[in-house]
Amino acid sequence: MSGFDADWLAQREPFDLAARSRLLEQAFAAELVRNRPHAAIRLADLGGGTAANFRALAPQLGGDQQWLLLDHDEQLLADAPARIARWARARGWEARVAGQRCEVLTGAARWELSTRQIDLARSLESLEPGAFDGIVTTAFLDLVSLGWLERFARWLVGSGKPLLATLTVDGVRRWHPEAIDDDLIERAFLLHQGGDKGFGDSVGPGAAAALAQCLETLRCPVRLERSDWQIGAAEPAMLARMADEAVEVARQVAPDAQARIAGWRMTRAAQIDAAQASLLIGHIDLLAVPDR
Numbered sequence: 499m500s501g502f503d504a505d506w507l508a509q510r511e512p513f514d515l516a517a518r519s520r521l522l523e524q525a526f527a528a529e530l531v532r533n534r535p536h537a538a539i540r541l542a543d544l545g546g547g548t549a550a551n552f553r554a555l556a557p558q559l560g561g562d563q564q565w566l567l568l569d570h571d572e573q574l575l576a577d578a579p580a581r582i583a584r585w586a587r588a589r590g591w592e593a594r595v596a597g598q599r600c601e602v603l604t605g606a607a608r609w610e611l612s613t614r615q616i617d618l619a620r621s622l623e624s625l626e627p628g629a630f631d632g633i634v635t636t637a638f639l640d641l642v643s644l645g646w647l648e649r650f651a652r653w654l655v656g657s658g659k660p661l662l663a664t665l666t667v668d669g670v671r672r673w674h675p676e677a678i679d680d681d682l683i684e685r686a687f688l689l690h691q692g693g694d695k696g697f698g699d700s701v702g703p704g705a706a707a708a709l710a711q712c713l714e715t716l717r718c719p720v721r722l723e724r725s726d727w728q729i730g731a732a733e734p735a736m737l738a739r740m741a742d743e744a745v746e747v748a749r750q751v752a753p754d755a756q757a758r759i760a761g762w763r764m765t766r767a768a769q770i771d772a773a774q775a776s777l778l779i780g781h782i783d784l785l786a787v788p789d790r
């Protein structure tokens with residue numbers, strides 16, 4: 499339904515994990531504990547997909563937690579509890595799945611995850627902020643429009659709940675070594691990132707900066723940190739995927755440049771095969787702490 503297949507989300511997960519800003523995670527955790535020191539922390543994950551955010555954050559936050567995974571993709575939501583259970587058992591923790599819920603018992607903490615199908619483009623305001631202590635989202639904001647970010651900023655500031663929004667792409671794609679027609683591919687990619695992803699024309703790579711501005715206009719303090727993917731020469735599958743994605747986009751955006759695009763892909767394929775290519779993909783993490 500959304501076009502985000504679970505295999506792709508799994509392939510990107512280790513790069514996300516390595517890239518996330520630990521500083522902002524710690525500041526978010528401190529904020530949650532400061533405001534709810536004794537009971538389980540309740541979190542909403544917007545565009546939660548396969549629950550990658552849960553797997554990354556739950557162990558960092560520590561203590562008892564209750565997560566609500568919000569997404570419009572029924573299939574991703576349906577698979578999430580079993581995926582969490584497999585992940586937890588691989589770490590030696592106990593996990594129980596019951597329908598669309600999963601419970602993880604680590605010995606030191608109890609984490610519950612449940613899911614809700616929702617179209618956040620239409621129904622953001624139907625979420626009751628009082629039901630959560632914090633809001634998280636990862637790899638989601640670049641899909642949305644400026645109008646949606648303005649709505650989201652108003653909803654968040656009205657809620658008084660902290661937000662940790664991780665891994666929003668910022669448009670930086672830096673291959674090493676440079677190659678002829680990097681510029682052509684880069685321009686095509688940037689143009690494509692501004693398309694409509696179900697929320698109206700998306701802000702794409704400007705999303706983290708745009709949300710920061712919307713929040714600051716509402717006098718909500720914001721911190722930004724880089725969370726770039728560093729895809730090294732030892733990661734040929736991910737590099738090839740990134741090159742294929744760039745080519746697919748460039749073919750749509752620059753149909754007159756097919757030969758140049760094919761030449762660029764051949765150059766990159768040879769470098770990837772020879773373990774001579776690497777790629778940085780820019781991302782930004784954002785922490786917002788509105789007044790309560």
Ligand SMILES: C[S@@+](CC[C@H](N)C(=O)[O-])C[C@H]1O[C@@H](n2cnc3c(N)ncnc32)[C@H](O)[C@@H]1O
Nearest residue numbers: 500545546547550569570571617618619636637
């Ligand atoms: C790039 S994926 C990120 C998924 C997950 N956060 C992760 O990091 O693995 C974007 C997610 O946003 C969800 N999404 C897209 N449009 C949505 C909408 N209108 N309402 C709710 N979720 C949406 C997709 O289904 C997908 O799971």
